[in-house]
Amino acid sequence: MQKIDDTDLMDPAVQECPYGYYARLRAEAPVYRMPQTGFHLVTGFDVAREAIRQPDLFLSGVSPMALADDGIPQEIIDIYQSGGWLPLASCSTSDPPRHTRIRRFLEGLFTAERVRRATPLIDSVAQELIDGFGGRTEVEFVRDFAHPMPMYIIADLIGVPRSDINRFKAWSDAIVEPFSMMVTRERRIECARLVVEMQQYFAEMIAERRREPRDDMLTEAIQYRDTDGSAFDMQELITILTIDLLASGNETTTAAISSGMKLLLEDPAPIEEVRRNPKLLENLAEEILRLESPAQGMFRRCAASAQLGGVALSEGDLLSIRFGAANRDPGQFPAPDRIDLHRRKPGNHLAFGVGRHVCVGAALARQELVSAFKALLARLDDFRLPPGAPEPRYLPSFFGRNLDQLPLAFRHRSP
Numbered sequence: 307m308q309k310i311d312d313t314d315l316m317d318p319a320v321q322e323c324p325y326g327y328y329a330r331l332r333a334e335a336p337v338y339r340m341p342q343t344g345f346h347l348v349t350g351f352d353v354a355r356e357a358i359r360q361p362d363l364f365l366s367g368v369s370p371m372a373l374a375d376d377g378i379p380q381e382i383i384d385i386y387q388s389g390g391w392l393p394l395a396s397c398s399t400s401d402p403p404r405h406t407r408i409r410r411f412l413e414g415l416f417t418a419e420r421v422r423r424a425t426p427l428i429d430s431v432a433q434e435l436i437d438g439f440g441g442r443t444e445v446e447f448v449r450d451f452a453h454p455m456p457m458y459i460i461a462d463l464i465g466v467p468r469s470d471i472n473r474f475k476a477w478s479d480a481i482v483e484p485f486s487m488m489v490t491r492e493r494r495i496e497c498a499r500l501v502v503e504m505q506q507y508f509a510e511m512i513a514e515r516r517r518e519p520r521d522d523m524l525t526e527a528i529q530y531r532d533t534d535g536s537a538f539d540m541q542e543l544i545t546i547l548t549i550d551l552l553a554s555g556n557e558t559t560t561a562a563i564s565s566g567m568k569l570l571l572e573d574p575a576p577i578e579e580v581r582r583n584p585k586l587l588e589n590l591a592e593e594i595l596r597l598e599s600p601a602q603g604m605f606r607r608c609a610a611s612a613q614l615g616g617v618a619l620s621e622g623d624l625l626s627i628r629f630g631a632a633n634r635d636p637g638q639f640p641a642p643d644r645i646d647l648h649r650r651k652p653g654n655h656l657a658f659g660v661g662r663h664v665c666v667g668a669a670l671a672r673q674e675l676v677s678a679f680k681a682l683l684a685r686l687d688d689f690r691l692p693p694g695a696p697e698p699r700y701l702p703s704f705f706g707r708n709l710d711q712l713p714l715a716f717r718h719r720s721p
């Protein structure tokens with residue numbers, strides 16, 4: 307039998323379908339030191355949860371970009387410093403006290419009550435995008451639905467005019483791609499230039515809102531005062547807008563919507579069940595998040611020597627908590643590789659993390675998934691891959707789970 311060491315999770319072919327490899331790791335070495343990188347992959351559900359529940363021992367302050375062989379090249383730093391703002395650590399990759407300051411603000415934006423108030427907007431964006439299919443019976447689902455949906459919603463909430471949104475796709479790719487740890491130095495430099503363009507765009511909007519406040523999240527961020535009375539400075543505002551709100555939320559939600567459709571193409575049985583009992587839409591959303599976790603892995607750094615799953619770790623060791631592996635642990639989820647709309651605790655997965663860093667946008671993301679599939683299953687039917695269309699593929703990434711494209715054929719249902 308092939309040794310575990312012969313497989314490398316930095317290999318795009320392994321990333322495309324990592325689940326066989328994850329299953330072996332969970333069974334043989336749920337905390338496993340990758341010889342290729344030195345990172346410890348944490349794949350078992352219990353050990354993953356144990357690690358993220360100890361945020362002072364397993365710190366979040368690790369920048370995936372700084373882990374590239376050449377660190378963050380000076381050329382990239384110069385691009386930011388000359389034309390924009392060097393991004394600060396995101397909420398998700400920082401520790402207290404910075405984490406506490408940013409999280410306090412972000413948490414207030416996505417409470418259950420605020421998401422409930424945003425639900426008519428979320429439903430209407432899903433409907434509008436399907437209206438946009440017109441009479442077509444074939445679309446490229448990522449481009450025509452899964453990508454614009456979260457983008458339109460967060461843009462509306464932040465206060466970005468719809469007319470500017472076509473500029474966002476390239477910007478948003480440029481923020482997220484370097485986190486994949488699979489891009490060339492040239493592309494990282496190009497991404498930095500695009501991110502600076504986006505920063506300049508937001509800097510103008512911030513100046514506008516300072517002059518004329520509105521009822522939107524941008525104004526809220528400007529007017530926010532922390533417990534010590536301090537406002538966010540420009541570098542903080544730009545980081546919150548571009549990384550914490552746009553990068554953390556959009557690609558992940560796009561990934562979940564696209565993967566959800568792909569899962570239903572492979573196993574359409576849940577469609578009829580959900581149509582008969584729409585309450586199950588929520589369970590469908592949880593199963594999609596569990597099966598194709600959009601954030602496959604997040605880093606942690608050991609603050610001191612520690613034991614995890616019987617493995618001795620030293621101060622400074624890096625862990626990659628593989629949410630995507632933990633969420634298919636058969637010890638936690640019987641028959642883990644298939645959609646089951648009747649699990650006892652459907653939301654009990656780790657797709658949003660747990661504890662100190664649990665996703666602040668989880669309520670919004672869950673509602674977006676429910677609204678997306680409610681509209682899609684109500685209005686369309688008979689989903690399939692168009693004949694001759696290329697097989698959808700997952701883009702190489704150590705972090706994310708995004709499809710490059712999803713050609714989709716369907717029939718319109720009569721109203």
Ligand code: HEM
Nearest residue numbers: 397398554555558559601604657658659663665666667671
């Ligand atoms: C399906 C969609 C989403 C998934 C799967 C997802 C996943 C995650 C995960 C796993 C974490 C925790 C990371 C950790 O423990 O290190 C996280 C944190 C975070 N997410 Fe999400 N997310 C989604 C949508 C969103 C949305 C819509 C937003 C905002 C608009 C958002 C903003 C954030 C922020 C700011 C954090 C950092 C929280 C902290 O570190 O305290 N996410 N997300």
